[in-house]
Amino acid sequence: MTACRLCGASGLAGVVDLGATPPCELFLTAEALDAPEPTYPLHLKVCTTCWLAQLPPLITPEETFTEYAYFSSYSTSWVEHARRFVDGAGLRPDSFVVEVASNDGYLLQHVVARGVRCLGIEPSANVGRAAIDKGVPTLTDFLSPEVGQRVRAEHGPADLVVANNVYAHIPDIVGFTRGLRALVADDGRVSIEVQHLLTLMELNQYDTIYHEHFQYYTVASAQQALAAGGLHLVDVELLPTHGGSIRLWARPEEAPVSPRVVEVLAREKAAGLHELSGYEDFAARVAKVRRDLLRFLIDAADAGKTVAGYGAPGKGNTLLNHCGIRPDLLAYTVDRNPYKHGKFTPGSRIPIHAPERIAADRPDYVLVLPWNLRDELVEQLAYVREWGGALVFPIPSLEVVA
Template identity: 70%
Template structure:
């Protein structure tokens, strides 16, 4: 393995989570007696450029050809997208907005409402079809430099190019950066949102490591990668989404835009945490082990006390957690999810049944383990009835905590 950004072969272990199945390959009942493929989940840090990364063991086409994640099932995420559109329109006054990995149109629907021309590029056929059904023009394809050139030739340069929660999913970092630059007008904007490695380390968010996330970004590594593509990082926002994210605002070289003080401030914060040297990446594995031990101990004690434990949500991150911790139906009877695609299926590796949310309310378990902890406030509001039968909601990250429904 060599670094996909700088080509160095000086890669050190960041955290090794064993081997797991791909986190979004949910099983049908017919799959339960068949073997599952598993792949190492061993993240490493490049000692030369400090990019944290996984080897590209899985072809993205295997993951994203048909995808189980639909952004619109989270109302808070749809509202977050609307606010981003407001900011981008005020900043850029766009005539054309292109979103990469546009999912089911959760963001571009707000662009359409403003009467602004837009185009989504979404590799998953089933998710892209959902976007087209709501009127969002969508190309079903993976973005690469050739496709970017075709889109620009047909639709013209984009004033705003959005890439929300996709920058971690791209094994060809250099080619993806080149494609973003091709899509953007010479005076345009590229807006990227991605989880911030700094908060991932500080809060022990190891469950966001899974095979479809090929790398994990600091502002420092992202700035270097964008520069390789002819894009200059000019602003950054710190966001609470996904447990702590960064919104990167970049412009093509030659616009004359200078970086804001926010860029310098976040870089200084990363340096203060030690993330400007390889030594700053040690110690994460020990915290991960402590989180696992606390959760498993809690579930075993609940089981021995005769308490029934169920889950809420079946996100990709939850499957990393369940597999690393070795949690199976003896400790977590089932989980529920808003997404109908997952109903009647089973979690990969751990094979925990997934039901519709109404099942939870009918069953009334003693404990509900909230797997998408990044939506804890939204979910706690949805699960207010749990308090009526004396149930408890629990999250495992950043530490084991009982929260009030």
């Protein structure tokens, strides 16, 4: 990749090189363990013109999202986050809401419960079926300007368009943004939630770098991406979700910009993210996270301690592969999603079981891979203390919670 996918500039500087890994959601069956497994470079770069951090498009969204392993509703806290958003969205009985990448209906189910008309656009047929089973009208498709125009012609313009945790997953940022513009009414609103590059850098959240995330946004770069597709950023909220996210509010028509936009832009600038200096020590901090986790796991193995994992998220697979963790250091992991049971993590080949396995085996340590759900999981895993076990959080720095 030699040119920025947003502004076209050629000045891309390396931020961190995580080697080569398989796509993070391509979990392996037992039969696939003896077959070749494709890997792709994972080298994050930043454009020194518009400051969009990005990965080359080595895999396509179609390869990842036609059949998808991630179901949003398995996170209780995320479903509650969506409910609060819907409650505060100011919807009227005659509103029309469209969510892009609507997953299994985790958000639109709350819109349906209010009796408000809505539509989900979800590319993964298997996940979309779960939404339909909840009574959420769902179109199986990838958003493009043409799909946006077709939905608008058939259903009318949307008063609110929601795009949560998808803006990073689209290599054609401008085309996708034009699709959002096609969906939304001229006086409507677009809400986008995406991980904030500022917290990713500050808190060493490098495991959220994986191939299906094509870019990582500051408010500055997001503002330029929205403008390129015909939308104007009018407000921003800082959210704790996914370790630190931004909720971008945009409109088709220019409107006064909230002071919060100015404040966050100033924070980003103070952190050095609008110049190359802010990115220069990130790779060294990532290397320390890797060394600390490996040292802990090796010491535990040498001491005869048992370690199991909790969760099999995409971010966990970046961490496991970058650190070179295999079943000799992490015997298995567990996950609430039955879709993953009996499969193996890509690259690291760690078996995935149902959560009940932890209580049955009573490991000395439980390595928590979805660290972004810390509060929820500390509560769910409180029973580990019954046998003197402890939870291990690898990010932002190694922490053992007894």
